[in-house]
Amino acid sequence: MGKLTELAESEGAAHAQLALAWLLAKKDYIVPIPDLRNTPTVPPRTLPRPTSCRRDAGLQGANGGVSYARPMREPHPVELTGTFVTRRDDRWRDDRWYGRFRLRFPQVSPWPDLYTTFVRVRPGWRSLVEETLSVVATEVPRQKTWPVHLLNQKVHGRGWEFDLGPPEADYLCLEQLSDICYIDMRNLHQLIDLLAPAMEDAHFFVYSMGDGLGQWVDEVRIRDGRSSFARWALAGEAWAEFPVLCAELGDSRAGDETFGRFVALMSDRRVV
Secondary structure, eight states, X not given: OHHHHHHHHHHTOOHHHHHHHHHHTTOTTOOSSTTTTSGGGSOTTOOOOOSSOOGGGTTOOTTSSOOOSOOOOOOXXXXXOSSOOOTTSTTTTOXXXXXXXXXXXXXXXXXXXXXXXXXXXXXXXXXXHHHHHHHHHHHSTTOOOOSEEEEEHHHHHHHHXXXXXXXXXXXXXXXXXXXXXXXXXXXXXXXXXHHGGGBOOEEEEEEEOOTTOOOEEEXXXXXXXXXXXXXXXXXXXXXXXXXXXXXXHHHHTTTOHHHHHHHHHHHHHTOO
């Protein structure tokens, strides 16, 4: 108890704060207080996960003490190569990109949603989208399932339960219908980039729900017919870390009202 008191005094923390820091650093599914990982509900005296408190490092931080400050996350820009990754490619099955995924596509704009993304196709561009999807299916034949669907409001609106525009409007829907999807995320980025000129502006994320391969979140923006991608690396599984990441981004993007509404929606639904 003496060492804990000494450590607490040196860090300006209470014993309870040290205990919470230690528990939060053990595993993503260990939650000492219900809903503690939902940032808006964390009480003022509760500290975020310590950056240096690991199971193999005890309570020692970089300078011998506990580090409480959450590091500023920085995204990693994703540079497209212009080609798809196939079995003949030496990039094939790179574990940083390829996996057995359960993908979700939470959308920031133009229609906030926590699971699925709808991007409107520019009027008159449907044929280009159809042709692109057909060519890609031939170029990457081993990719049997793509989480990308070309839908029409009149034809598919009732069955797919969406009502976003006039009957003639077409949409590119990003949603995984199968339980699992084996895919190289670089190929999904490449497909979105090819379709971007036919798409209206949109902003969404992509992450996977499990199987130990989901320690990343991709942020996608389509603007003026161009796409951009950034990858956020996570310490734990994306299903648990994504709400925390968005809360942090909401603080750093305080002037972005659209993103603020998305964060508020996530907080209200308490979805992880």
